[in-house]
Amino acid sequence: MVVANKYEMVCGLEVHVELQTKTKIFCSCTTEFGGEQNTHVCPVCLGMPGALPVLNREVVNYAIKAGLALNCEIAEFSKFDRKNYFYPDLSKNYQTSQFDLPICGKGGLEIEVDGEKKWIGITRAHMEEDAGKLVHSGDTITTSNESSVDYNRAGVPLLEIVSEPDMRSIPEVLAYLEKLVQILEYTEVSDCRLEQGSVRFDINVSLRPMGATTLGTRTETKNLNSFSSVRRCMEYEVARQARVLDAGEKVVQETRTWDEGQGVTLTLRSKEEAHDYRYFPEPDLAPLVIDREWVERIRKTLPELPEARRARLQALGLSAYDAGVITQAKALSDFFDAALSSYGDAKTLANWVMGDVTRLLNTNQCSVVDSPISATQLAELLGLIDKGTISGKIAKSVLEDMYSTGKDAGVIVKEKGLAQISDEGALIGIIDDVISANPQSVEDFRAGKDRAIGFLVGQIMKATKGQANPGLVNKLLKEKLS
Amino acid sequence: MESVSIGKSVSELHELLVHKDISSAELTKAYIDRIQAVDPDLQAYLTVLEDEAMAQAAEVDQKIAQGEALKPLEGIPMALKDNMCTEGIRTSCASKMLENFVPPYNATVTNRLRAAGTILLGKLNMDEFAMGSSTENSYFTKTRNPWNLECVPGGSSGGSAVAVAGDEAAFTLGSDTGGSIRQPAAFCGVVGMKPTYGAVSRLGLIAFASSLDQIGPFTKTVRDNALVMNAIAGYDALDSTSVPYETPDYTKFLVNDIKGLKIGIPREYFGEGIDPDVAKGIKAGIQTLIDLGAEVAECSLPHTEYAIPAYYLIATAEASSNLARYDGVRYGYRADSNDVLGMFKKTRAEGFGQEVKRRIMLGTYALSSGYYDAYYLKAQKVRTLIKQDFDKAFEKFDVLLSPTAPTPAFKFGEKSADPLAMYLSDITTVPINLAGIPAISIPAGFVNGLPIGMQLMGKAFGEGALYRVAYTFEQNTNYHSLKPNLSGEVLTCGSR
Numbered sequence: 001m002v003v004a005n006k007y008e009m010v011c012g013l014e015v016h017v018e019l020q021t022k023t024k025i026f027c028s029c030t031t032e033f034g035g036e037q038n039t040h041v042c043p044v045c046l047g048m049p050g051a052l053p054v055l056n057r058e059v060v061n062y063a064i065k066a067g068l069a070l071n072c073e074i075a076e077f078s079k080f081d082r083k084n085y086f087y088p089d090l091s092k093n094y095q096t097s098q099f100d101l102p103i104c105g106k107g108g109l110e111i112e113v114d115g116e117k118k119w120i121g122i123t124r125a126h127m128e129e130d131a132g133k134l135v136h137s138g139d140t141i142t143t144s145n146e147s148s149v150d151y152n153r154a155g156v157p158l159l160e161i162v163s164e165p166d167m168r169s170i171p172e173v174l175a176y177l178e179k180l181v182q183i184l185e186y187t188e189v190s191d192c193r194l195e196q197g198s199v200r201f202d203i204n205v206s207l208r209p210m211g212a213t214t215l216g217t218r219t220e221t222k223n224l225n226s227f228s229s230v231r232r233c234m235e236y237e238v239a240r241q242a243r244v245l246d247a248g249e250k251v252v253q254e255t256r257t258w259d260e261g262q263g264v265t266l267t268l269r270s271k272e273e274a275h276d277y278r279y280f281p282e283p284d285l286a287p288l289v290i291d292r293e294w295v296e297r298i299r300k301t302l303p304e305l306p307e308a309r310r311a312r313l314q315a316l317g318l319s320a321y322d323a324g325v326i327t328q329a330k331a332l333s334d335f336f337d338a339a340l341s342s343y344g345d346a347k348t349l350a351n352w353v354m355g356d357v358t359r360l361l362n363t364n365q366c367s368v369v370d371s372p373i374s375a376t377q378l379a380e381l382l383g384l385i386d387k388g389t390i391s392g393k394i395a396k397s398v399l400e401d402m403y404s405t406g407k408d409a410g411v412i413v414k415e416k417g418l419a420q421i422s423d424e425g426a427l428i429g430i431i432d433d434v435i436s437a438n439p440q441s442v443e444d445f446r447a448g449k450d451r452a453i454g455f456l457v458g459q460i461m462k463a464t465k466g467q468a469n470p471g472l473v474n475k476l477l478k479e480k481l482s
Numbered sequence: 483m484e485s486v487s488i489g490k491s492v493s494e495l496h497e498l499l500v501h502k503d504i505s506s507a508e509l510t511k512a513y514i515d516r517i518q519a520v521d522p523d524l525q526a527y528l529t530v531l532e533d534e535a536m537a538q539a540a541e542v543d544q545k546i547a548q549g550e551a552l553k554p555l556e557g558i559p560m561a562l563k564d565n566m567c568t569e570g571i572r573t574s575c576a577s578k579m580l581e582n583f584v585p586p587y588n589a590t591v592t593n594r595l596r597a598a599g600t601i602l603l604g605k606l607n608m609d610e611f612a613m614g615s616s617t618e619n620s621y622f623t624k625t626r627n628p629w630n631l632e633c634v635p636g637g638s639s640g641g642s643a644v645a646v647a648g649d650e651a652a653f654t655l656g657s658d659t660g661g662s663i664r665q666p667a668a669f670c671g672v673v674g675m676k677p678t679y680g681a682v683s684r685l686g687l688i689a690f691a692s693s694l695d696q697i698g699p700f701t702k703t704v705r706d707n708a709l710v711m712n713a714i715a716g717y718d719a720l721d722s723t724s725v726p727y728e729t730p731d732y733t734k735f736l737v738n739d740i741k742g743l744k745i746g747i748p749r750e751y752f753g754e755g756i757d758p759d760v761a762k763g764i765k766a767g768i769q770t771l772i773d774l775g776a777e778v779a780e781c782s783l784p785h786t787e788y789a790i791p792a793y794y795l796i797a798t799a800e801a802s803s804n805l806a807r808y809d810g811v812r813y814g815y816r817a818d819s820n821d822v823l824g825m826f827k828k829t830r831a832e833g834f835g836q837e838v839k840r841r842i843m844l845g846t847y848a849l850s851s852g853y854y855d856a857y858y859l860k861a862q863k864v865r866t867l868i869k870q871d872f873d874k875a876f877e878k879f880d881v882l883l884s885p886t887a888p889t890p891a892f893k894f895g896e897k898s899a900d901p902l903a904m905y906l907s908d909i910t911t912v913p914i915n916l917a918g919i920p921a922i923s924i925p926a927g928f929v930n931g932l933p934i935g936m937q938l939m940g941k942a943f944g945e946g947a948l949y950r951v952a953y954t955f956e957q958n959t960n961y962h963s964l965k966p967n968l969s970g971e972v973l974t975c976g977s978r
Contacts, residue, residue, distance in 0.1 A: 043585075043586060043587050046812055047807045047812065048585065048586070048587070048812075048813070049567065049573070049575070049580065049583065049585065049688040049689075049807070049813075050565075050566075050567045050573075050585070050589060050685065050686040050687055050688045050689065051685075051686075052684065052685050052720065052721050052722065053722065054719070054720055054721075054722055055722065082803050084802075084803050084806060084849070086806065086809065086823075086826055088809070088811050088822055091807065091812065092806065092807045093806035093807055093809060094803050094806055147822070149811065149812075276850055276851045278802075278803070278846065278849035278850060278851070278854075279849075279854075280799060280800075280803070280849055280854070280858060283691075283692035283693035283723070283800055284689075284692050284722060284723065285722050285723075286722055286723065
């Protein structure tokens with residue numbers, strides 16, 4: 001990205017993802033979101049005197065799985081460290097994290113922006129515990145008379161994924177984040193509920209003169225939790241840094257915070273005020289040794305990742321665009337695949353999934369997972385069209401009924417008598433009636449006006465409430481008129 | 483009947499209970515009376531749990547009445563250092579910070595001793611957060627040495643040592659980070675074991691220095707010590723540093739025979755700073771062991787001189803982090819302030835004592851950016867060298883032997899003004915914690931009427947060899963059976 005015609009943007013990201021294990025990283029408390037304040041707690045996550053952590057193996061499994069999906073090296077030897085700083089939401093006033101020997105080493109993922117593919121490197125990913133949450137009586141800690149702390153979130157496992165400073169534009173950043181979240185969702189290591197704060201982003205960004213090879217001074221803006229905030233925040237911060245540089249001043253290396261309301265970034269602390277975290281190895285936990293067998297065991301549980309799915313759907317005849325839409329979210333892609341297992345025409349299926357099904361779900365603000373129409377039910381409906389039992393048009397209304405009643409397509413067709421009339425004997429009479437009632441059209445057709453047949457078909461369909469088999473009607477009508 | 487029971491060993495008391503010569507309630511009451519009589523002088527207890535103890539004793543008596551077999555520690559009154567969590571019972575760490583802290587859960591040792599059927603008499607005084615060598619750093623009171631009330635009992639488990647020496651409990655537990663079991667055991671003339679790191683669960687032990695802390699028993703006899711270890715040692719899945727090791731029956735090592743056993747005498751432990759009379763006493767003990775058939779030779783642990791600085795860097799670094807949680811937010815002391823940072827600062831300034839603050843500052847400094855490599859990392863390297871010293875020595879010897887402490891108990895105030903002198907007195911004990919190996923202190927004589935201790939050091943999980951040597955020494959000497967002359971004891975205990 002060229003900023004103000006003379007600067008190149010350089011960006012790297014730290015992404016904190018809550019891993020969706022059932023229990024916390026160092027105790028057996030539930031990780032469930034919400035709950036009455038301080039009810040999902042125990043001596044361990046409250047940092048009571050004498051409490052000791054025990055590593056939840058499932059967290060390690062998830063971290064390995066995410067690491068493999070992100071093409072990272074999985075360390076054979078890794079350890080935990082204490083990151084020391086005082087804050088009321090941190091029950092021990094240190095965070096158990098990983099410092100110099102993280103579980104996941106170098107990796108990366110491919111993004112695509114405007115048809116251009118690009119590899120974004122991942123430096124590392126490490127496990128750590130989440131902190132609790134401050135609840136202020138006012139807007140912020142400084143303007144509140146009173147603050148309370150909710151430790152329900154304290155000890156929820158996080159994976160912090162650190163990228164290389166490989167991104168050069170805001171679209172690249174957004175593409176990276178979307179791809180990252182997509183992979184994490186597909187591997188089911190996180191539910192990626194951004195609105196619940198289960199994914200949080202720190203943005204490191206700097207500018208440098210076009211053509212320069214050394215990096216400019218960066219700022220780090222912490223704790224964003226939506227793609228739109230990331231975009232707005234970056235637009236602001238990049239413009240701010242450009243103004244600073246344009247004025248001949250230097251960008252100050254500092255930690256900033258994003259003010260969503262004002263749409264600005266603000267100084268949180270300068271380099272001089274930066275915390276000295278006094279990292280040292282966590283003496284309450286043994287180092288983590290991960291043998292290769294363990295890694296291979298996890299590798300076998302990896303699902304087909306979005307890229308592979310997209311390729312498979314394209315091979316089935318879907319366009320790149322359609323395959324991309326279907327595989328964007330795992331839930332929709334899973335729904336599609338489930339339907340595909342009992343309905344073979346991928347192209348038709350894709351049209352229905354992307355069209356009527358998605359429209360119905362959107363209208364009702366329903367997620368695919370909660371869809372009242374199951375994938376097999378959809379497959380049955382499409383099968384009825386292929387068999388000629390109902391027309392495509394009738395199928396659309398059957399789909400709506402299926403949505404509201406949850407009933408199978410076959411049941412609805414039967415109950416409502418919607419089956420197509422494919423009985424020649426039954427149709428002949430109706431066709432004769434229509435012919436005799438519309439002599440002008442008959443004449444027009446015979447005079448060579450092909451369009452006139454459309455009118456006649458329409459009349460027949462109307463007479464059969466749309467249930468007449470359109471192909472059969474066409475055939476019989478033409479025979480009668482010839 | 484109570485009066486004759488007080489002062490007996492755990493195994494003797496067990497026999498009395500089994501033969502119904504005494505009930506657990508009578509025994510417990512005798513200890514409560516004893517505490518009331520002598521503790522005003524000794525100040526070993528911070529909390530006495532008379533009602534709870536009597537209720538527990540009644541349960542045991544009911545079992546006896548029903549003819550159930552008694553486990554070795556069942557019905558035996560004991561007490562815990564006040565840094566081991568007891569559910570519903572204040573656990574103060576002898577600190578203003580936790581003056582009113584009542585834990586919602588039990589330490590693993592608390593649970594194990596309860597399961598063993600012991601009676602909890604109360605919680606014992608200590609140096610605040612186990613930081614000290616004299617128990618003078620307690621926020622609450624100074625515990626006195628039963629052998630000379632003007633002398634310190636040692637520390638940090640001073641209360642635990644005194645309660646056993648003063649017959650205020652049949653046995654007690656202490657914790658040892660750099661000598662906190664062995665040194666007070668030596669000063670008070672009792673048996674004190676620091677087990678191998680990872681042998682006894684630390685869950686519920688309020689941490690001082692996580693990689694060094696270890697819980698162990700104070701007892702009158704070596705047999706008692708082995709019995710208590712049987713109850714408390716063993717793997718605990720809830721302590722990640724606990725070792726999945728099949729614990730032996732420690733009493734099977736109690737044989738009066740050390741013929742051919744190889745004992746090494748590290749010359750560095752008899753160097754500068756060791757009181758000549760203490761050295762003389764220990765050398766007499768060595769002669770006893772030689773007479774009993776042990777093969778004794780001098781050896782060297784060349785990195786010993788670096789143990790003190792390494793220890794005080796590692797221990798304080800870990801402590802600075804472990805004690806960060808005391809901020810007034812969730813539990814414990816909270817100072818009033820208008821803002822969060824102010825509350826943190828004031829709470830910690832007012833809630834911690836001087837020695838604790840000194841160590842937090844030392845540890846914070848050692849971990850600071852720019853100093854980490856020079857201090858903490860280097861100390862860890864020294865730790866490895868010290869461990870290697872021991873590994874090498876144990877290629878040749880079954881057990882190593884030294885004085886437990888350079889001097890007998892000192893007077894109150896004698897060293898508290900000079901922290902460095904106090905730290906240096908740990909020279910014979912801290913290397914053992916750095917190496918993670920077990921060591922026991924047993925009574926080995928007297929200097930100026932004050933007990934001295936002999937320290938035996940073993941390989942990791944080699945507690946058995948230590949018990950064997952200690953038991954043999956005990957069976958052939960009478961130091962363990964000598965008792966301090968306490969005023970007040972006549973009231974409750976006519977058995978002297």
